[in-house]
Amino acid sequence: MKTFHHAYVTGPVLGALWTFVIAVTVSITMSFATGEPFRPTLILALLWGAVIGAAAVHSRMAAGIAALGVAAVGLLGFGPILSGDTVSPFAQIVGHGAMALCAALGMVSIMRNAPKGALTRHEFEEAVIRFLTGFGYIFFTAIVVIPFYVMVMTSLKSQQALLQNPLDFSIDFSKGWGLFRSYEELFRDHGFGIYLLNSFFISVITVVVTLLFAIPGAYAVARLRFKGRAAFARSILLIYMVPMIVLALPIYIAFSTAGLRNTIFGIVLIYPVTTIPVALYMLQGYFRGLPAEIEEAGLMDGLSRLRVIWKITLPLSLPALASVSLYVFMIAWNEFLLAFMLLDDPSKFTLTRGIASLNSSEIPRQHLMAGSVIATVPIMALFLGLERFMTKGLTAGSVKG
Amino acid sequence: MSQTDPPVGPPAHPPRGTGPLAKREARLAWGMLAPTIAAVALVVILPLLAIFWISFKPVELANLRPPEVTVREDVRGKPTAPGDEATLRYRLRNSSQEASIAGVTLRDTLPEGIEIIDGLGDSCAVTGRELFCDFGDWEGGARERLQIKVITAQAFFDGPSPRDSAPIVTGTASNILTNFSFTGENFARIFDSSEFFKVLWVTLFYTVFGTIGALVMGLFAALLLDKSFKGQGILRGLYLFPYVAPVIAVAFAWVLLLDPFSGSINALLVQMGVTDQAINFFGEEPLALIMVTVFEIWRYFPLSFLFILARMQSIDTEMYEAADMDGATPFQQFRYLSLPQLLGILSVLFLLRFIWTFNKFDDIFLLTGGNAGTRTLTVNVYEQAFALSNIGAGAAVAVVIFCCLLLFSVFFFRVMSQEEGL
Structure with a gap:
């Protein structure tokens, strides 16, 4: 272990690893962006990486020269990444240039505080942590972005182009509005407009009903003293853990016999109940954090309990109400199982149910992805716009999946 | 004005028992809880009882329509x-x-x-x-x-x-659902088949590795974002995407991405020379189970990341400064300072996520439909009840799930009471 604690050992080792990471990243990025063949080479990447690492330990200047060298050998075909013969010169320059630049800059940054000779444990670990941090950002961003990127790009392409080269996600802008043909067809032929409306309507109703039930319940659990309060608080959590699939079976039977299957009313009846326990749990946590003195002052001044809630507690807890609403909206919007089991009539589908109906071999997959984008975009927009509330709402009470 | 002494009487006792005020308060509380209790009883308690009832009934999907x-x-x-x-x-x-x-x-x-x-x-x-x-x-x-x-x-x-x-x-x-003929056949049937133990094993694998994986990834992501820099908010929002997006959308995106014939990942792997032949990620026996577990980790690491990050940001920074002065290295600081502080939230998260992963249905159902050795208990409910049209057997599996859940939650509340003082 001690032998690693020398700059000219640590540098090349981290350099080799780092350069390989960058080689893979750049190859995937270039492949997805252009559809041309780029691939990393393990041995060469490690070798050149060690060189860059050693250069970065020596000086910034040396690292810059090493970067130029790596870019040059890359263009000649001996670099950390190999590009096929068909790749255009421009893409080659961009690819190998980005490769060398990222590798060198990253290494300079990783070895920033390290002296040239022996490293203390502190300096060594700092370098390792910087390497891991860089790797972490790339890794997490890649795994999150790639599925969504592929989702959007697939929805803009034609079946033929996809089968020809599954890696080619470049967009042909000359098509203009023709790019959005899948979306147009979904809205025109598959009734996604109605699904969108249904989903929106159901989600909003769910939020309203949930709040109507959960606010008084949460207040009672948080503020009022009564026998069985602790037991009640626990049973909320317990109910929160009952899996939907266990309940779905009897609900299916009951709805079948009561004629509520295939009605939006039935869905609106059932969704809030799945969200009330969550909302109640989140809200009671927030209510408990509010100072009781303000409410007591209100009570002393002659307000009734209900008016205290209406005039004092609710205005104070607007942020919590916002996050709970958002969270409940998200659950209702994303709900799949109940919609899938209870809805058969296309005019009553929600978006998730509509997408499920697109999952057949007869329907081209760009339609499936376009449907997914239609379902994802509104909730993402809402989420990004109100991210602060959402983050709070999620941490407040939801460990629910 | 002269100050009067308080009247001297027998020493005052605090009131005992429930006074009229307390009674009124309790009445109000139950009144406010009544709608919730009614709704939950109707949609949760009643179906749960129904599941127990049905699990002892020889009922098939076709019997649902009375003759x-x-x-x-x-x-x-x-x-x-x-x-x-x-x-x-x-x-x-x-x-x-x-x-x-x-x-x-x-x-x-x-x-x-x-x-x-x-x-x-x-x-x-x-x-x-x-x-x-x-x-x-x-x-x-x-x-x-x-x-x-x-x-x-x-x-x-x-x-x-x-x-x-x-x-x-x-x-x-006579309606099969309401008459009084019972049978233990459903349970005998699901316990008898050797498949049941495979299902149990798959569930356990999925739950344990899905939970641990999501926790470790969440911890790693939280460590990355536990410093303020430009774009931290954007990255934090971005890393929550898998959790916020509708499961059906991301599941289908994964299925297309990993498709053996026209999936991009396979094309990429072939191009990079990792594999000669396309890999059927969701269709081969051990690989499919690993892939659905990976999907589970991918989808739920944001949640643990969020909770761990919230806990990390509430840790006092002075402690780290003191440790720095004493010459503790970054890894030592993490091991001896951060980790003990995070242990509480990690154990609560582990238990909650464990229960929720155990309950998960949609993800596997959408990815593989329970084929290729990925049938967990929850998917088995659907499989028995709707694919095999045996509602009774499906209900029996649901009862098994519920019993496991009760067991977990006893455990959960014990840990939770220690950690959160609930």
Whole structure:
């Protein structure tokens, strides 16, 4: 272990690893962006990486020269990444240039505080942590972005182009509005407009009903003293853990016999109940954090309990109400199982149910992805716009999946 | 103004028992909770009881529609002029092949201008124009054909068609869901099959590795974002995407991405020389299970990341400064300072996520449909109840799930009480 604690050992080792990471990243990025063949080479990447690492330990200047060298050998075909013969010169320059630049800059940054000779444990670990941090950002961003990127790009392409080269996600802008043909067809032929409306309507109703039930319940659990309060608080959590699939079976039977299957009313009846326990749990946590003195002052001044809630507690807890609403909206919007089991009539589908109906071999997959984008975009927009509330709402009470 | 001493009396005691105020408060509390309790009882407690009930019943999907008598009526013999003979025909059938129907009767208004000559049989009688038949009790699959020979008069042709008055049939069938015949066959069936233990093993693998994976990834992501820099907010929002997006959308994106024939990942792997042949990620026996677990980790690391980050940001930074002064290295700081502080949230998260992963249905159902060795207990409920049409067996699996869940939650509340003082 001690032998690693020398700059000219640590540098090349981290350099080799780092350069390989960058080689893979750049190859995937270039492949997805252009559809041309780029691939990393393990041995060469490690070798050149060690060189860059050693250069970065020596000086910034040396690292810059090493970067130029790596870019040059890359263009000649001996670099950390190999590009096929068909790749255009421009893409080659961009690819190998980005490769060398990222590798060198990253290494300079990783070895920033390290002296040239022996490293203390502190300096060594700092370098390792910087390497891991860089790797972490790339890794997490890649795994999150790639599925969504592929989702959007697939929805803009034609079946033929996809089968020809599954890696080619470049967009042909000359098509203009023709790019959005899948979306147009979904809205025109598959009734996604109605699904969108249904989903929106159901989600909003769910939020309203949930709040109507959960606010008084949460207040009672948080503020009022009564026998069985602790037991009640626990049973909320317990109910929160009952899996939907266990309940779905009897609900299916009951709805079948009561004629509520295939009605939006039935869905609106059932969704809030799945969200009330969550909302109640989140809200009671927030209510408990509010100072009781303000409410007591209100009570002393002659307000009734209900008016205290209406005039004092609710205005104070607007942020919590916002996050709970958002969270409940998200659950209702994303709900799949109940919609899938209870809805058969296309005019009553929600978006998730509509997408499920697109999952057949007869329907081209760009339609499936376009449907997914239609379902994802509104909730993402809402989420990004109100991210602060959402983050709070999620941490407040939801460990629910 | 003189200050008066408080009146001297017997020493004051705090009130004992529940006073009227406390009673009023409790009444108000229960009043406010009543709607929630009612709704939850209706949609959670009642179905749970129903599941236990159904799990002891030999009920199939087809039994959900109760058996009934269907009837068809027509006129045979093509009467064209008064005096022609015709036959009024009623065909009755028990819609179920197995279930019996008790007290089957038929009632109909006969058309005008006919004279019955034959075919009433023992079970039917006509009073005025009212036809009434009593067929007694029927076995499953029973049929009955009633052919009434009549002579028509002019009024028959003038009046409305005989089919205008719909015949009314009655009969009571015992509903399999509400009667009192029970069977232990459902449980015997699911426990007997060797498949059950495979399902159990798959569930355990999925749950344990899914939970641990999501926690470790979440911890790593939280460590990355536990410093303020430009774009931290954007990255934090971005890393939550997998959790916020509809599961059906991301699941299908994964399926397309990993498709063995036209998936981008396979094309990428082939191009990079990692593999010669396309890999069927969701179709091969051990790989499919690993892939659905990876999906689970991918989808839920944001949640643990969020919770761990929230806890990290509440840790006092002075402690780290002190440790820095004492020469603790970054890894030592993490091991001896951060980790002990995070242990509480990590254990709570572990238990909650464990329970939730155990309960997860949508993800696997959408990715593989429970094929290729990925059938967990929850998917098995669906498989038994809807794919195999055996509602009773599905309910039995659901009961098994619920019992496991009770076990976990006892454990959970024990840990939770220690950690959060709940």
